[in-house]
Amino acid sequence: MNQTETGTALVKKPLSPDWDPWDPWYTRMRKGRHELTGVEFTVTQLCNLRCEHCAVGEMLVKEEGVALPVETLIRRLEEVDTLQTLSITGGEPVLSPRVVEETIRPLLRYARERGIYTQINSNLTLPLSRYEDWVEDVDVLHISYNYRDAADFHRIAFEKYGREVPQKAGEKLFHRMVDNAKALSKAGVFVSAETLLSPFTSPHIVQMHRDVAEMGCRRHEVHPLYPSDFARGMELISLDTFRETIHQLVDHRDEGVWILFGTLPFYPCSDNPADRELWLRLHKEKNITVRNDPDGRNRLNVNTFTGDVIVTDFGDVPPLGNIQTDRLDTIFNRWLDHAEARRHHCFCPEARCTGPNILVADAYYPSTDFQQKKAQLSLETI
Template sequence: MKEPLSIHNDPWECYNNIDQFGQHTLTNIEITTTHMCNMRCAHCAVGHTLTPIDPETINLSDLFAALDRVEHLNTLSITGGEPMFSKKSIKEVVTPILKYCEERNIYTQMNSNLTVPLNRYEAIGEYIDCMHISHNWGTLEEFTTVGFERMGRQPKEDAKARLFYTMIENSRALSEQGMFISAETMLNQSTIPHLEHIHQEVVKDMLCSRHEIHPMYPVDFASALTGINIEQSIAAMHKILDIRDEDIWMLFGTLPILPCNQDESSKRLLERLRTAPNVTVRNDPDGRNRLNINVFTGEVIITDFGDHEGTLNTIYNQSLNDTFNDWIKSDKARALNCHCPAVKCVGPNILVKDMYYQDVDFKKREQMMHTLNT
């Protein structure tokens, strides 16, 4: 029997492996199950991979055989595209993967925009531990423009608007049925003016169990978007802490500031996050305990966005554990994977380091933190 998700039990937190195994360990798999989607968001990190139809998948028995060899597999996320868009994919790919996880008692997360018919979600609801959605819409107009900005043939405005209301209604209905729904909001120039409205919509209208806050980092399809600097990120996070509903779990992730930063503004925010009720800060799992598998090719990468390392291997050429261990030994991983036990931090992820800390040696910072905390 799995323990329910809570501020005391976040199975996707990669520091759990440091506590349990003493090192980064492969416990988390993300599977890209589709390249189809009913939207084309300007900020989509994988928009360049989207296609009108999906190719044939690999044999799922090969996928499951590869997963069988991951002894400590604890969490699995299904992503796309929109994994719930195609009935064929739901029947032939998504549901078998979820049932596999059920048999192994693995925590599951579905990454969806929640805009497809409710009965599709209800049909797989018993297998879902976390329904993860993105809510970056300060206004309906923002949804109907930014949410379809990269779509060649535009749907009618009323059709686009209906999808927004479907997202709200589906979230509320599924939450009332007991599903754990986590809504992620990216901090960028468009969302920051509307943070209070978005938070209230997530909490009051959608009845989400958790609201996630992540600064946006322009990558791949969304590389033309304007990010925000560290000072703007800090101010925005203070703002959301000022106005939030303290009864709802707030999760902050992919932070551009770290406990080894010596400036006072970083220290103040981190202390506030540490002491605020119902707030957690998650170490990023990409490259720490997670790999992504493409169900159409069997290719294995660090994350479904960004081309930092490209394809590491395939499930046919190398075991997932060996692929992960090879990555951990790589120069890129070594430059990222510092560790400060006093603050339970394992350093920045690839996006954060490349955007804000290109010339920083985090191994030296690690030594500094050890000195300060001994």
């Protein structure tokens, strides 16, 4: 169970490498099927940055329309009996005080009262005071960290901005992000920093990991670069480079920081012994986890402006329904019958694997039928 009752209050089990409620593994193993346990809301399409690796960059706007009432969002959440996690993303969710007051804070209050785990994705570049009033209600404050220094941040964060941004302005935001992460971590906030592995970041991953540790982040998430939206034209690293980068990181990591490898492009069914060796190593190492892909296995994304529901906030699968007319669990069951779900929802319990992320599989294994493969290793003796 993920929570217990103490009087009338719900006490959630602390997040740890042994308990990651966003991972669909637990439900799939216990129930024998995937269930909708997570909902992600895209609450804004505004952002003060235009990062070159942004997987939703083309959705960003300068002026935003009117969102659906938060009561509509909560009413749909109420219908999901299996709900365990609530994620909030954008754009930059904190950029508009109105969005914070009218959408984010009511959602966080609802989740707290129901004992649901919460995550908010922020670039953390706004003044610290913009976070302090509500951040205590968030279980995970998720940030991106793909930079060696302020100069890198300036180049990457304003790559798609459309006009020149002074170097000093970029440096100011970078240092504010770092200072905010340190201050919030010191105050007890669970800050999780994500790095996307690319030709630019992979040679510097050890230093970036040390920076994440110095900021006080409790977790460092390492993901592939998703070839979507702004990042569609960026170069992907080879699987050999990806594998070597992970080994290097693990060899030189700070063991006090939880490393989470998400949407890992290596699988226990691989015919390559090096892939299977890496899979085993990551499951043996202390304070390291491999998260099975939540998107479409236990989570849906909701656009709070249109009401459209999709598998992920940066996928290519068209909307599956709309919360103005459909229940979320109905939409999720509709997705489970979708051809793309059937193609990728394989399951090898002995290796703790629920199959690949759609974007990653299409990028690295376009001709592989994962339904015809089987794990060639077992973690049962670990």
